[in-house]
Amino acid sequence: MKNFQWPVRVYYEDTDAGGVVYYANYLKFYERARTERLRALGFEQDRLRRDTGLVFAVRSVQVDYLRPALFNDELLVSAEVRNLKRASVEFNQEITRCRFDSEPELLSRAVVRIVSLDIETFTPITIPDAIRERMNDDC
Amino acid sequence: MKNFQWPVRVYYEDTDAGGVVYYANYLKFYERARTERLRALGFEQDRLRRDTGLVFAVRSVQVDYLRPALFNDELLVSAEVRNLKRASVEFNQEITRCRFDSEPELLSRAVVRIVSLDIETFTPITIPDAIRERMNDDC
Amino acid sequence: MKNFQWPVRVYYEDTDAGGVVYYANYLKFYERARTERLRALGFEQDRLRRDTGLVFAVRSVQVDYLRPALFNDELLVSAEVRNLKRASVEFNQEITRCRFDSEPELLSRAVVRIVSLDIETFTPITIPDAIRERMNDDC
Amino acid sequence: MKNFQWPVRVYYEDTDAGGVVYYANYLKFYERARTERLRALGFEQDRLRRDTGLVFAVRSVQVDYLRPALFNDELLVSAEVRNLKRASVEFNQEITRCRFDSEPELLSRAVVRIVSLDIETFTPITIPDAIRERMNDDC
Numbered sequence: 228m229k230n231f232q233w234p235v236r237v238y239y240e241d242t243d244a245g246g247v248v249y250y251a252n253y254l255k256f257y258e259r260a261r262t263e264r265l266r267a268l269g270f271e272q273d274r275l276r277r278d279t280g281l282v283f284a285v286r287s288v289q290v291d292y293l294r295p296a297l298f299n300d301e302l303l304v305s306a307e308v309r310n311l312k313r314a315s316v317e318f319n320q321e322i323t324r325c326r327f328d329s330e331p332e333l334l335s336r337a338v339v340r341i342v343s344l345d346i347e348t349f350t351p352i353t354i355p356d357a358i359r360e361r362m363n364d365d366c
Numbered sequence: 367m368k369n370f371q372w373p374v375r376v377y378y379e380d381t382d383a384g385g386v387v388y389y390a391n392y393l394k395f396y397e398r399a400r401t402e403r404l405r406a407l408g409f410e411q412d413r414l415r416r417d418t419g420l421v422f423a424v425r426s427v428q429v430d431y432l433r434p435a436l437f438n439d440e441l442l443v444s445a446e447v448r449n450l451k452r453a454s455v456e457f458n459q460e461i462t463r464c465r466f467d468s469e470p471e472l473l474s475r476a477v478v479r480i481v482s483l484d485i486e487t488f489t490p491i492t493i494p495d496a497i498r499e500r501m502n503d504d505c
Numbered sequence: 506m507k508n509f510q511w512p513v514r515v516y517y518e519d520t521d522a523g524g525v526v527y528y529a530n531y532l533k534f535y536e537r538a539r540t541e542r543l544r545a546l547g548f549e550q551d552r553l554r555r556d557t558g559l560v561f562a563v564r565s566v567q568v569d570y571l572r573p574a575l576f577n578d579e580l581l582v583s584a585e586v587r588n589l590k591r592a593s594v595e596f597n598q599e600i601t602r603c604r605f606d607s608e609p610e611l612l613s614r615a616v617v618r619i620v621s622l623d624i625e626t627f628t629p630i631t632i633p634d635a636i637r638e639r640m641n642d643d644c
Numbered sequence: 645m646k647n648f649q650w651p652v653r654v655y656y657e658d659t660d661a662g663g664v665v666y667y668a669n670y671l672k673f674y675e676r677a678r679t680e681r682l683r684a685l686g687f688e689q690d691r692l693r694r695d696t697g698l699v700f701a702v703r704s705v706q707v708d709y710l711r712p713a714l715f716n717d718e719l720l721v722s723a724e725v726r727n728l729k730r731a732s733v734e735f736n737q738e739i740t741r742c743r744f745d746s747e748p749e750l751l752s753r754a755v756v757r758i759v760s761l762d763i764e765t766f767t768p769i770t771i772p773d774a775i776r777e778r779m780n781d782d783c
Contacts, residue, residue, distance in 0.1 A: 298383045
């Protein structure tokens with residue numbers, strides 16, 4: 228499950244009057260890929276929340292915008308697990324544009340730090356072993 | 367409190383690659399005006415929810431798009447109460463563009479039907495008398 | 506190509522603090538399905554715009570919200586062509602929730618009227634015959 | 645014009661099913677404050693674009709999320725100019741929550757690097773002297 232990539236199509240909703248994808252919307256694409264990464268590892272966040280009171284929250288993001296994504300582009304978004312700790316984990320992520328007639332182009336890179344929180348108290352709680360182990364295999 | 371209008375500035379976040387405000391985002395502007403209309407009547411939706419378990423949900427919208435709103439435009443959004451019933455209310459709304467050197471232009475019109483729901487069961491509940499009375503003065 | 510349906514997964518970006526999909530975001534889902542419907546008919550909107558100066562703009566929407574869509578839901582969005590005219594077309598659309606262990610549930614219905622505009626003048630222009638014909642087969 | 649702050653009210657559109665402001669939407673708040681900062685310095689981005697072919701694009705962001713913003717919160721967003729260069733500038737930004745009955749709380753911090761681009765070629769161009777000078781006074 229290395230090299231996990233999630234496809235994203237760019238619609239009008241994602242773009243702005245500059246003719247490119249609006250800078251905040253890359254964070255949506257990055258999160259879709261993380262959500263699908265967790266799903267591929269066997270975890271549904273709504274069930275996690277209901278069963279264990281755990282939610283994942285973003286603590287920090289660092290995003291580089293290298294080339295603009297455009298309306299109708301087909302993108303691939305990666306989500307690689309890094310720095311797995313007791314109550315936090317980092318994802319290294321990239322957005323690449325795919326065109327059938329040319330090389331893939333790297334459009335953006337991000338490092339996203341996630342913490343594991345108790346839904347009631349919003350304080351950090353330990354990531355359950357079952358999740359940690361599968362994430363670990365991914366590092 | 368007739369003729370309530372709420373000012374909205376158009377930012378890049380609101381526009382799309384067509385160079386105009388994205389059609390779904392007019393619904394955000396319409397909701398900001400309804401929220402501020404309720405606040406002007408003396409009601410805070412977070413307190414309502416906490417104290418009485420009541421949330422307002424949209425049951426239907428009918429929106430006409432007459433002229434496009436553009437980046438940097440200054441808009442005025444109205445929110446007039448209509449058809450107040452036991453567990454629902456309609457808002458008649460308009461979005462107008464203001465330019466200091468010309469007449470106001472009507473850009474969009476909407477009718478939005480809101481229902482009053484119990485936050486736990488998602489079933490309709492009676493709008494509290496205190497709210498109903500102040501809304502009634504507004505009709 | 507009757508019964509065209511486009512799958513949409515609900516992510517956190519689509520929801521609001523009421524715990525359900527935010528009412529404006531249904532319009533994003535509806536538009537994704539229309540875009541994919543046109544693509545399935547053989548038309549790419551960026552190429553249309555570049556080659557013929559034509560853009561499709563929404564003139565009106567009528568949306569009913571019947572049941573709320575939730576985080577992680579898998580939805581199907583339909584986009585049926587109706588009332589094809591010289592410079593406008595209507596889409597009848599529905600959003601249905603699919604769960605492997607139960608019947609599909611209808612969550613929302615919409616009628617969306619689209620006009621065909623000249624990108625420079627924002628005035629109506631005739632929908633090209635090639636598009637009209639394939640849409641016609643769809644009615 | 646030190647200590648520039650722009651007020652932002654949190655609406656349902658900004659929140660997610662976690663009950664807090666969605667992490668991508670902080671970037672919208674940060675951009676509103678930068679746009680208003682430029683306006684306060686005397687520059688309208690639509691006019692800049694029309695008259696000089698210049699657009700500002702985000703090259704990188706670094707955001708820390710310290711405490712969640714909630715529905716109905718009143719926020720203040722700062723936008724301080726830093727590291728003004730020939731074709732780029734950095735903004736140091738903060739989001740603070742204001743409550744009339746308590747101390748302001750710092751919710752988020754960001755460093756946003758902006759580049760000045762030619763709208764046609766998307767290549768860097770020198771920030772005009774008039775803008776540079778007024779930004780300089782701000783550093």
